Amino acid sequence: MSDAGAAHPREWPLWEVFVRGRRGLSHVHAGSLHAPDAAMALRNARDLYTRRQEGVSIWVVPSAGIVASSPDEKDAFFDPAADKVYRHPTFYEVPDEVQHL
Amino acid sequence: MTAQRGGWLDAVRRPDLPPAGEYALRLADDALVLAQRTAEWVSAAPEMEEDVALANIALDLLGQARSLLTRAGELEGRGRDEDALASHRTEREFVNCQLVELPNGDFARTMARLLVFAAYQVELYSRLTGSADEVLAAVAAKAVKEVRYHRDHATQWVVRLGDGTAQSAARMQAGLDAVWPHADELFEADELTDALVRTGVAVDPSSLLAPWSAYVGTVVEQATLVRPDVTALPGGGRRGIHTEALAPLLAELQHIARSHPGARW
Numbered sequence: 515m516s517d518a519g520a521a522h523p524r525e526w527p528l529w530e531v532f533v534r535g536r537r538g539l540s541h542v543h544a545g546s547l548h549a550p551d552a553a554m555a556l557r558n559a560r561d562l563y564t565r566r567q568e569g570v571s572i573w574v575v576p577s578a579g580i581v582a583s584s585p586d587e588k589d590a591f592f593d594p595a596a597d598k599v600y601r602h603p604t605f606y607e608v609p610d611e612v613q614h615l
Numbered sequence: 616m617t618a619q620r621g622g623w624l625d626a627v628r629r630p631d632l633p634p635a636g637e638y639a640l641r642l643a644d645d646a647l648v649l650a651q652r653t654a655e656w657v658s659a660a661p662e663m664e665e666d667v668a669l670a671n672i673a674l675d676l677l678g679q680a681r682s683l684l685t686r687a688g689e690l691e692g693r694g695r696d697e698d699a700l701a702s703h704r705t706e707r708e709f710v711n712c713q714l715v716e717l718p719n720g721d722f723a724r725t726m727a728r729l730l731v732f733a734a735y736q737v738e739l740y741s742r743l744t745g746s747a748d749e750v751l752a753a754v755a756a757k758a759v760k761e762v763r764y765h766r767d768h769a770t771q772w773v774v775r776l777g778d779g780t781a782q783s784a785a786r787m788q789a790g791l792d793a794v795w796p797h798a799d800e801l802f803e804a805d806e807l808t809d810a811l812v813r814t815g816v817a818v819d820p821s822s823l824l825a826p827w828s829a830y831v832g833t834v835v836e837q838a839t840l841v842r843p844d845v846t847a848l849p850g851g852g853r854r855g856i857h858t859e860a861l862a863p864l865l866a867e868l869q870h871i872a873r874s875h876p877g878a879r880w
Contacts, residue, residue, distance in 0.1 A: 526662060547664050548662060548663070548664055549664060550775070551775075553771060554771060554775075557668070557767070557768065557771065558664040558667075558668065561664070561667045561668045561671050562664065562667055565671065
């Protein structure tokens, strides 16, 4: 089961699976799988990733449709945010009158 | 084969088993034998994802078989549990239809058989939820969701292979042609089902034919295949008459339990 779909065009394409759990608010990446088309990918995802009642909703996305940040760009992408603590909303006094915050 | 209703075999087999128990046993054996057949695909399916899909289907069927065998054992009242009934009956004591014991053949034939059988089970279980036997009704209510998925899985593949390449279409058609002569047996009523229909326990098998036919007809059409025009084979599975394929399947299914009686793990 290689993931080199382009090098082996006869192999089924790869899909990424996102599952929303029973109490989950959003879909979470669960893994990937091979399937010939979207309808079969959804069914395979049901069989592979919700066998133990993990989910109530599934998304499948062609892996080729996901644009990912590169590990090489990690420093440039994420480190500049490290010293900008003022972006966290922790510098405000909450007035006593404000409720339900 | 309504001409062969009853017969000498009924006189020599299980005189103690009440009709409802015999009926539960029929449904159980169908599920048990197809579970075993389907499990043969595990590690041998065309793709790993399909291994898992077929394993799930086999496990659903095994679960149905366990509940139904347990019910048959209770109704028999001789202390036989699901394991005793699964492992310590001979081929002639199995009352599954012949369709489920047929060898898998290629993947297309396996999907053809699953389509035929799961479509039958959907019609059966959706009506059996109203059975006068509360256990059968409960098993059916749980199982109907499972077999709807089995039917969908088979449908997806029959349509894709049928409406695929020339090669896949030819093999899918051959698969349908091979299993179709065994379908009629599913819809044969006999004295047992007639009696149980009157008491509200069983579903009349013949009443399932029209809705089954409508469903599979739509799928075959969508798959751009031809509905097989074949003569039904004699059948006889409900009376313990089987093809040569059942005995080797049972040998594999039963050999651990028979080699190590009473073993636990």
